Amino acid sequence: xRVSVPCVLQVAYESRSHLRPSGLSSSLPGSSGGKPxxxxxxxxxxxMQPVPFPSDALLGPGxxxxxxxxxxxxxxEVVCAVTISTSTRHVYTGGKGCxxxxxxxxxxxxxxxxxxxxxNRDNYIRSCKLLPDGRTLIVGGEASTxxxxxxxxxxxxxxxxxxxxxxxxxxxAISPDNKVCFSCCSDGNIVVWDLHNQTLVRQFQGHTxxxxxIDISNDGTKLWTGGLDNTVLKQQQHQGIIFSLxxxxxxxxxxxxxxxxxxxxxxxxxxxxxxxxxxxxxxLSLKFAYCGKWFVSTGKDNLLNAWRTPYGASIFxxxxxxxxxxxxxxxxxxxxxxxxxxxxxxxxxxxx
Amino acid sequence: xRVSVPCVLQVAYESRSHLRPSGLSSSLPGSSGGKPxxxxxxxxxxxMQPVPFPSDALLGPGxxxxxxxxxxxxxxEVVCAVTISTSTRHVYTGGKGCxxxxxxxxxxxxxxxxxxxxxNRDNYIRSCKLLPDGRTLIVGGEASTxxxxxxxxxxxxxxxxxxxxxxxxxxxAISPDNKVCFSCCSDGNIVVWDLHNQTLVRQFQGHTxxxxxIDISNDGTKLWTGGLDNTVLKQQQHQGIIFSLxxxxxxxxxxxxxxxxxxxxxxxxxxxxxxxxxxxxxxLSLKFAYCGKWFVSTGKDNLLNAWRTPYGASIFxxxxxxxxxxxxxxxxxxxxxxxxxxxxxxxxxxxx
Numbered sequence: 001x002r003v004s005v006p007c008v009l010q011v012a013y014e015s016r017s018h019l020r021p022s023g024l025s026s027s028l029p030g031s032s033g034g035k036p037x038x039x040x041x042x043x044x045x046x047x048m049q050p051v052p053f054p055s056d057a058l059l060g061p062g063x064x065x066x067x068x069x070x071x072x073x074x075x076x077e078v079v080c081a082v083t084i085s086t087s088t089r090h091v092y093t094g095g096k097g098c099x100x101x102x103x104x105x106x107x108x109x110x111x112x113x114x115x116x117x118x119x120n121r122d123n124y125i126r127s128c129k130l131l132p133d134g135r136t137l138i139v140g141g142e143a144s145t146x147x148x149x150x151x152x153x154x155x156x157x158x159x160x161x162x163x164x165x166x167x168x169x170x171x172x173a174i175s176p177d178n179k180v181c182f183s184c185c186s187d188g189n190i191v192v193w194d195l196h197n198q199t200l201v202r203q204f205q206g207h208t209x210x211x212x213x214i215d216i217s218n219d220g221t222k223l224w225t226g227g228l229d230n231t232v233l234k235q236q237q238h239q240g241i242i243f244s245l246x247x248x249x250x251x252x253x254x255x256x257x258x259x260x261x262x263x264x265x266x267x268x269x270x271x272x273x274x275x276x277x278x279x280x281x282x283x284l285s286l287k288f289a290y291c292g293k294w295f296v297s298t299g300k301d302n303l304l305n306a307w308r309t310p311y312g313a314s315i316f317x318x319x320x321x322x323x324x325x326x327x328x329x330x331x332x333x334x335x336x337x338x339x340x341x342x343x344x345x346x347x348x349x350x351x352x
Numbered sequence: 353x354r355v356s357v358p359c360v361l362q363v364a365y366e367s368r369s370h371l372r373p374s375g376l377s378s379s380l381p382g383s384s385g386g387k388p389x390x391x392x393x394x395x396x397x398x399x400m401q402p403v404p405f406p407s408d409a410l411l412g413p414g415x416x417x418x419x420x421x422x423x424x425x426x427x428x429e430v431v432c433a434v435t436i437s438t439s440t441r442h443v444y445t446g447g448k449g450c451x452x453x454x455x456x457x458x459x460x461x462x463x464x465x466x467x468x469x470x471x472n473r474d475n476y477i478r479s480c481k482l483l484p485d486g487r488t489l490i491v492g493g494e495a496s497t498x499x500x501x502x503x504x505x506x507x508x509x510x511x512x513x514x515x516x517x518x519x520x521x522x523x524x525a526i527s528p529d530n531k532v533c534f535s536c537c538s539d540g541n542i543v544v545w546d547l548h549n550q551t552l553v554r555q556f557q558g559h560t561x562x563x564x565x566i567d568i569s570n571d572g573t574k575l576w577t578g579g580l581d582n583t584v585l586k587q588q589q590h591q592g593i594i595f596s597l598x599x600x601x602x603x604x605x606x607x608x609x610x611x612x613x614x615x616x617x618x619x620x621x622x623x624x625x626x627x628x629x630x631x632x633x634x635x636l637s638l639k640f641a642y643c644g645k646w647f648v649s650t651g652k653d654n655l656l657n658a659w660r661t662p663y664g665a666s667i668f669x670x671x672x673x674x675x676x677x678x679x680x681x682x683x684x685x686x687x688x689x690x691x692x693x694x695x696x697x698x699x700x701x702x703x704x
Contacts, residue, residue, distance in 0.1 A: 038630045039664040044571065044623035051626060057665035062645045064658060064702045066668040067688055071699035079691030080677045084699075088682045091689050093697040104687075104699055132683075188556075204540075205557035213609075213638075215599040219396065226594030226608060232618075234586040242578030247567040252621050256578060257565075268621035269604050271396035274403060278390045286565075293414045306416060312391040313409035316418040325432045330440045331484075335456075336419055337443050339431030345445040347423035347436075347456055350416045 073102050073110050080141070081127050085134045092137060094125030099139055099149075101156070116156055119143040127172040129181070136195075138181055140169030146183060148198070160198040164191045171213045176220040184211035190225055206233045219271060238264075244285045250292030253310045257283030263297050265310045276312040278305050285326045289333045296336055298324035304338055304348075320346065425454050425462050432493070433479050437486045444489060446477030451491055451501075453508070468508055471495040479524040481533070488547075490533055492521030498535060500550070512550040516543045523565045528572040536563035542577055558585045571623060590616075596637045602644030605662045609635025615649050617662045628664040630657050637678045641685045648688055650676035656690055656700075672698065 037050035056063075077095030084091050091102045097119055100112035116139070119125065123142035130137050135152040136159075144167055150159040166185030173182045180201065181193040188207035193200060207227030214225045223235045244257035254266045263276040263283055281300035288295040294315055296306045300323045306315040322342035329336055336348040389402035408415075429447030436443050443454045449471055452464035468491070471477065475494035482489050487504040488511075496519055502511040518537030525534045532553065533545040540559035545552060559579030566577045575587045596609035606618045615628040615635055633652035640647040646667055648658045652675045658667040674694035681688055688700040 038628060038666065040627045040629070041663075042625050042627050048627070051663045053660075053663060053665045057660050057663070058667060062641075062643045062685070062704075063660065064646065064667055064704055066703050067656075067658065067670060067700040068703055069670070069698055070701045073697040073699065075691075075696055077695050078677065078693050079695065079697045082678045082689045082691040082697050083680045084682045084687055084689045086683045088684060088687055091697060091699060093691055094678075095695070102697075202560050204560060208554050208556060212593075212595050213597045215597055215606075217599055217603075218601055222599070224597055224599055224606060226597040228593050230590050230593060232588045232590060232594060232597065232606070232608065234588070236584045236586070238582050238584060241564075241580050241582055242584060243564055245565045245567055245576060245578040245584065247569055247574070247576055249570055251569075251623075254567075254576060254584070256584065269619070271603070273394050275392045275394050275400070276390060277392070289414075291414045294416065304419075306419065308405075308409050308415065311393075311403045311405060311409070313405045314390065315410060315416055318419060318421070325430065326434045326446075328435045330436045331438045332440060333414070335436055335440055337434045337436045339427075339434040339445055341430050343429050343431065343447070344427055345425040345431045345434050345443060345454075346421055347425065347443060348419040349422045350419050352414075352416055 070107070071102075071104050071110060073100075073104075073112075075100055075112075078124070081125050081139075083128050083130050083137075085130055086132050087134060090134065092128050092130065094128045094139065094141065096124055097121040099125060099128055099137065101151075114156055116147075116149055118147040118149075118158075119145070126168070126170050129172045129174050131174060131178050138172055138174070138195075140172050140183055142168045144168070146172070146181070146193070148195070162193050162198060162200070164189070164200065164203070166191070170210055173214040173216050173223075175216060176218055182214055182216070182223065184214050184225055186210045188227065188229070190214075190223075206235075207231060217271075221271075236266075243282055244297070246286045246288045246295055248288050248292045248295070248309055249290055255286055255288070255295055255297075255307075255309075257286040257297050257299075259283075261299070261301070263305075263307065263312070265307075265312060267310070274310055274312050276305075276307060278314060278317070279303055284324065287327050287329050289329050290331055291333055296327055296329065298327045298338055304336070306336075318348065422459070423454075423456050423462055425452075425456075425464075427452055427464075430476070433477050433491075435480050435482050435489075437482055438484050439486060442486065444480050444482065446480045446491065446493065448476055449473040451477060451480055451489065453503075466508055468499075468501055470499040470501075470510075471497070478520070478522050481524045481526050483526060483530050490524055490526070490547075492524050492535055494520045496520070498524070498533070498545070500547070514545050514550060514552070516541070516552065516555070518543070522562055525566040525568050525575075527568060528570055534566055534568070534575065536566050536577055538562045540579065540581070542566070542575075558587075559583060569623075573623075588618075595634055596649070598638045598640045598647055600640050600644045600647075600661055601642055607638055607640070607647055607649075607659075607661075609638040609649050609651075611635075613651070613653070615657075615659065615664070617659075617664060619662070626662055626664050628659060630666060630669070631655060636676065639679050639681050641681050642683055643685055648679055648681065650679045650690055652676075656688070658688075670700065 039051040040048045075093045081094030089105045099116040101114040125141035128139045137149040140146045146162040148160040166187045168186040171184040183191045190206045191203040207229045209228035241259035261279045265274040279299040286297045304318040326339035391403040392400045427445045433446030441457045451468040453466040477493035480491045489501040492498045498514040500512040518539045520538035523536040535543045542558045543555040559581045561580035593611035613631045617626040631651040638649045656670040678691035
């Protein structure tokens with residue numbers, strides 16, 4: 001008997017062409033140890049080279065040697081979602097219309113210790129997430145409703161249901177502080193739920209096709225989602241309203257101008273940042289030089305500030321007669337233009 | 353007479369409290385050269401330290417010494433948008449209901465060489481962007497319509513108007529290939545326009561309050577927007593449908609599982625990536641170990657693959673009897689659980 005596959009995946013399987021170049025690995029040099037190359041470094045210009053692995057690639061602390069099957073859990077339906085408790089004692093398997101709970105603390109053949117009926121009988125569960133204390137399980141799938149299970153009672157019971165307008169949830173994530181649940185919906189929306197009040201906090205159309213997957217940084221400020229629309233979206237939370245931003249043309253740094261008067265220079269991957277305090281009111285515009293070595297910001301405080309990337313040494317300041325609302329830098333980095341609340345524009349020559 | 357400020361900015365000015373700690377710079381150590389510290393490094397845990405500047409902070413190639421005002425352009429209305437041509441000959445200033453064009457190639461006092469009437473007479477222009485050839489100008493502001501100006505004709509003329517459902521555009525950006533224009537809307541949407549066909553390609557609700565600013569990477573694959581909702585959104589284009597993703601808990605790397613069978617490991621700031629070719633069909637799930645040193649992916653090809661971060665050396669593989677639809681790693685990195693099309697889950701012990 002052919003195993004049925006959840007419909008969303010099935011559509012993707014059947015309707016899209018596979019992009020992987022066939023026979024690529026065998027036609028490229030760089031095989032090592034008799035195994036054809038399978039890891040390729042793709043440079044910014046698209047050049048593809050087999051990766052030479054460092055000597056500690058497969059050795060050293062924290063690197064597994066292999067994995068050993070220790071339990072088979074016969075759920076009885078296609079298992080589209082799994083999770084394991086922090087205590088590593090319980091495993092939750094999501095199939096059609098129910099999640100089964102398994103105790104894996106003892107060896108030997110297994111039967112589920114509980115069955116949590118959710119969604120409708122014929123609808124697949126697509127994600128289940130456990131809060132770290134192991135007392136709450138959130139389940140989503142081919143339904144517009146998420147179920148929140150209380151596992152602390154003698155018999156697990158649904159303590160809340162969260163209903164959105166999307167027909168299905170493809171993926172779930174819990175914020176590191178366990179206060180918020182994010183649901184990736186089949187209509188491309190990301191729905192943000194308050195787990196304490198069980199209310200929809202907000203939703204946003206992240207993808208033009210289904211939102212398929214999600215992850216959150218450990219500090220909870222960054223959220224990534226992937227979609228069937230070929231895009232990855234990253235959302236980053238800031239403390240304050242953002243009026244202006246610029247991405248350094250040479251990479252690595254994003255500068256943002258805040259309503260609070262701060263300019264912040266954020267590394268695109270590291271959590272630390274530079275905070276620059278020379279504006280005395282809203283930072284209304286911001287523009288990087290094309291060389292990436294400096295950028296300018298303008299403010300409601302009448303100031304034009306030029307800053308060194310990334311640490312923000314003040315290169316020069318110019319005080320205008322009114323709010324400076326906009327700015328631009330010429331592609332040769334020789335001129336700056338500002339637009340002012342004083343009903344004029346000013347052209348500056350940059351002196352090196 | 354008080355200068356009027358575009359309404360959106362005005363609301364923000366008046367209704368929000370300023371977040372900048374008052375007197376902070378003078379109460380912190382680290383002043384240098386008599387100037388109080390104004391640049392602070394904020395570490396991941398929120399610790400704030402004055403930044404010691406390197407010796408080449410204000411010296412060296414590409415670092416301006418200062419800027420000299422060379423022209424004042426009396427536009428006659430608050431100038432909310434400015435841009436300068438690649439030739440550095442023309443400046444465009446956007447005010448109320450019109451953009452004025454200035455020739456700055458000669459010294460001396462200035463009057464505009466052209467006036468481009470756009471939007472309605474009382475509505476502010478909020479952004480104007482010039483294509484690099486200097487022949488096309490795109491103008492947006494307090495109106496639902498963007499105007500595209502042909503500047504190559506003897507008298508500039510509107511060659512197209514692009515109308516969206518949002519009442520205003522706060523910022524514009526042009527893709528590096530000049531084919532696409534992105535408009536940041538007051539309703540939080542980002543609208544993507546095809547400049548050749550003058551059609552709306554797509555739009556997405558990026559922010560829950562107005563989208564205030566935007567920038568694009570030089571290679572056109574990354575887009576940042578900032579919003580009045582305190583968030584920065586980054587959208588990254590991929591070649592293919594994304595079924596799964598994970599962010600490395602120790603930072604720097606995002607792994608994505610593609611419908612094409614590839615696993616890609618992307619550096620969050622650099623443009624290069626690793627592409628891993630061991631799956632033979634869709635990559636259905638992906639999960640990082642908590643230590644960040646390795647991650648697992650599972651596929652429609654029945655495989656569980658464990659990979660070294662980031663370069664993807666294959667640590668181990670396990671072939672199951674059917675599609676592996678889901679996986680999880682225990683927080684102590686000792687167990688992996690998979691869910692299968694064969695109606696079962698499998699628990700693996702990770703052997704170090």
